[in-house]
Amino acid sequence: MTSDALYALPRFRRSGDAALTVEVGDGIAAEVNARVVDLDRALTDRALRGIVELVPTYRTLLVCFDPTVLSRGDVESEIMALWPPVAPEGQLRRRWTVPVAYGGDNGMDLDWLAQRLNTTTDDIVARHSAAEYRVYMIGFMPGLTYLGGLDPFLHVDRRPEPRLVVPPGSVSVGGQQAAISPPLPAPSGWHMLGRTPVRSYDPRRETEPFLFRAGDLVRFRPIGSAECAALERAAEAGEIIAEKEEHTA
Amino acid sequence: MSAHLEVIEPGLATTIQDLGRRGWQRFGISESGAMDPIALAIANALVGNTVGTAALEVTLAGPVLACVNGDIRIALAGADFAMMIDGRPVTSHETHDLKSGQHLVIGAARDGARAVLAVSGGFQIKPMLGSVATHSRSQLGGLNGGPLRKGDLLPLALPGLPGRPHLMVSPACRVRPNGPVRVLLGPQDDAFSAEGIATFLGSDYAVTPLSDRMGCRLEGPRVAHAGAVGIVSDGIVFGSIQIPGNGQPIILLADRQTTGGYPKIATVISADLPRLAQLRPGERLRFQAIEEDEAIKLAREMRRQIDRIGDSLIEVRGGSDLTSEHLLASNLISGVISALEWVQADVATS
Numbered sequence: 232m233t234s235d236a237l238y239a240l241p242r243f244r245r246s247g248d249a250a251l252t253v254e255v256g257d258g259i260a261a262e263v264n265a266r267v268v269d270l271d272r273a274l275t276d277r278a279l280r281g282i283v284e285l286v287p288t289y290r291t292l293l294v295c296f297d298p299t300v301l302s303r304g305d306v307e308s309e310i311m312a313l314w315p316p317v318a319p320e321g322q323l324r325r326r327w328t329v330p331v332a333y334g335g336d337n338g339m340d341l342d343w344l345a346q347r348l349n350t351t352t353d354d355i356v357a358r359h360s361a362a363e364y365r366v367y368m369i370g371f372m373p374g375l376t377y378l379g380g381l382d383p384f385l386h387v388d389r390r391p392e393p394r395l396v397v398p399p400g401s402v403s404v405g406g407q408q409a410a411i412s413p414p415l416p417a418p419s420g421w422h423m424l425g426r427t428p429v430r431s432y433d434p435r436r437e438t439e440p441f442l443f444r445a446g447d448l449v450r451f452r453p454i455g456s457a458e459c460a461a462l463e464r465a466a467e468a469g470e471i472i473a474e475k476e477e478h479t480a
Numbered sequence: 481m482s483a484h485l486e487v488i489e490p491g492l493a494t495t496i497q498d499l500g501r502r503g504w505q506r507f508g509i510s511e512s513g514a515m516d517p518i519a520l521a522i523a524n525a526l527v528g529n530t531v532g533t534a535a536l537e538v539t540l541a542g543p544v545l546a547c548v549n550g551d552i553r554i555a556l557a558g559a560d561f562a563m564m565i566d567g568r569p570v571t572s573h574e575t576h577d578l579k580s581g582q583h584l585v586i587g588a589a590r591d592g593a594r595a596v597l598a599v600s601g602g603f604q605i606k607p608m609l610g611s612v613a614t615h616s617r618s619q620l621g622g623l624n625g626g627p628l629r630k631g632d633l634l635p636l637a638l639p640g641l642p643g644r645p646h647l648m649v650s651p652a653c654r655v656r657p658n659g660p661v662r663v664l665l666g667p668q669d670d671a672f673s674a675e676g677i678a679t680f681l682g683s684d685y686a687v688t689p690l691s692d693r694m695g696c697r698l699e700g701p702r703v704a705h706a707g708a709v710g711i712v713s714d715g716i717v718f719g720s721i722q723i724p725g726n727g728q729p730i731i732l733l734a735d736r737q738t739t740g741g742y743p744k745i746a747t748v749i750s751a752d753l754p755r756l757a758q759l760r761p762g763e764r765l766r767f768q769a770i771e772e773d774e775a776i777k778l779a780r781e782m783r784r785q786i787d788r789i790g791d792s793l794i795e796v797r798g799g800s801d802l803t804s805e806h807l808l809a810s811n812l813i814s815g816v817i818s819a820l821e822w823v824q825a826d827v828a829t830s
Contacts, residue, residue: 238612241678244666244667244668244719245664245665245666245667245747245772245798246666246667246720246744247664247719247720247748247749247750247775248715248747248749248750248772248775248776248779249717249750249779250665250717250747252667252714252715258712259712270582283502283503283712284503284505284506285501285506286505286715286739287506288508288712288713288714288715288739289712289713289714290712291715293505293714293715293716293717295717298750298775298776298780299780299783303772330563340548368739369506369507369508370508370712370713370715370737370738370739371508371529371713371737371738371739371740372506372510372616372618372737373507373508373509373620375508377713406662413508415602415617415618415619425569427617429712432507432508433608434608434620440507440609441507444506444507445506
């Protein structure tokens with residue numbers, strides 16, 4: 232997608248008397264999501280009294296405020312005053328490498344997807360682990376990480392009937408998107424390709440319960456079952472087993 | 481062993497709640513917290529706690545609790561539930577002393593669906609991400625990340641009976657509003673046809689039994705979308721009303737998922753959120769769109785009401801003993817019929 236997807240000015244959508252949805256662009260595109268991330272940071276830095284929560288998603292920022300302190304008009308004026316928000320210079324970008332055990336019990340839809348796309352499971356794994364993904368948002372449930380950047384060859388409609396429970400740590404694809412499940416059972420209509428021992432959410436890691444945030448980059452690294460078991464034990468002991476690099480954007 | 485409440489029977493869905501977990505929605509953590517924050521504030525004020533102290537939220541059918549190794553003062557506020565201490569009926573919206581060895585039975589809701597049981601001093605439970613609010617789907621908060629279970633032991637933070645008078649809430653503070661649930665249209669009201677919006681605002685909807693703390697599912701005339709049924713997922717607030725493909729509204733509540741991809745036709749105003757906690761399966765409701773200025777005025781009134789809960793407390797002389805003052809007070813607060821029940825039951829057990 233090109234930057235045509237970005238709106239020149241934000242569009243404000245009322246979300247009750249205590250919240251405002253700020254839409255910055257159209258569709259699922261890295262530059263649209265980058266603007267959401269920049270607006271999120273700019274408003275966080277402003278630390279306006281009365282703003283109680285900011286929720287960045289693909290193309291909107293949800294601004295929750297206390298209606299006895301601030302009005303929607305106040306929030307809109309603040310946003311217009313800092314438009315367009317820009318990323319600070321020398322900002323650190325995080326790139327994660329996430330190990331994945333593909334197929335079998337770990338990825339119950341891998342064989343199905345290979346048949347559906349008339350290719351081999353090795354090809355699916357190669358394509359899925361060759362891409363660099365952007366974290367667009369964390370949502371729905373704790374640490375569920377929504378990724379963009381999936382190889383278009385792997386775009387397949389979601390399941391007609393969602394599964395009520397998919398295994399914790401599932402690595403899946405649905406439509407144009409990819410995802411990493413938290414270590415919790417969850418419903419999902421996506422296709423399960425593998426499983427990661429990485430815990431995107433672990434409340435016992437008191438200083439860092441969540442690994443990923445919107446704007447991070449992610450790559451997948453295929454691993455065998457022995458390595459998966461070893462990493463599983465390390466994660467159980469509280470280790471952050473995803474590898475992290477930081478570089479200036 | 482230290483003082484605690486032992487769960488003899490857990491009730492239908494009894495959870496520990498406070499004012500919720502705010503600031504983590506960006507990581508997919510649901511807000512949770514008491515569905516009826518006014519009930520939480522009243523129950524806590526009665527027992528001398530700060531308004532957001534963690535308490536038990538009971539739903540439709542309450543728990544049986546035993547007080548072990550310490551005395552405690554309690555109060556139930558919100559919906560009207562049948563309640564007994566060691567077989568003696570007691571009223572809600574009023575403090576009672578629960579002594580070591582006594583059993584508290586919270587029965588069925590007679591009106592409304594949810595109430596809050598506060599204990600003086602609160603519970604001694606470690607917060608997770610800044611709150612002890614239970615969110616069952618995330619296995620977060622409470623004792624074990626879920627509703628109370630038989631045999632659970634809830635540790636009391638400060639057991640002992642406070643040396644202050646018994647209190648009740650003035651009847652004026654207990655009026656439950658009726659009339660339509662007021663909403664502001666948006667954020668995606670443009671995803672619906674004019675006819676769809678007219679259907680939504682002009683029809684009766686019934687609360688289905690599939691409703692829970694996550695969402696109130698409604699059944700009624702189908703709300704027509706203007707085009708696509710999906711949007712790119714975005715954030716959801718308490719009171720958002722989404723319309724999935726079947727055209728049946730779902731009001732998203734305290735335990736809602738943090739993001740969603742169905743268009744949201746309207747949002748319940750802040751001042752009407754506590755009412756949502758009290759909707760019973762089968763109950764009917766209607767929506768009314770109001771202006772933003774009106775919603776803000778009502779939000780400010782609700783805030784004042786919560787800030788002034790202390791002023792609405794009335795001293796009950798003689799405590800929970802059967803005295804003429806207390807009878808009069810019960811009469812005032814619960815209406816003649818429940819006061820009669822109270823007397824008859826008391827006679828029967830004495």
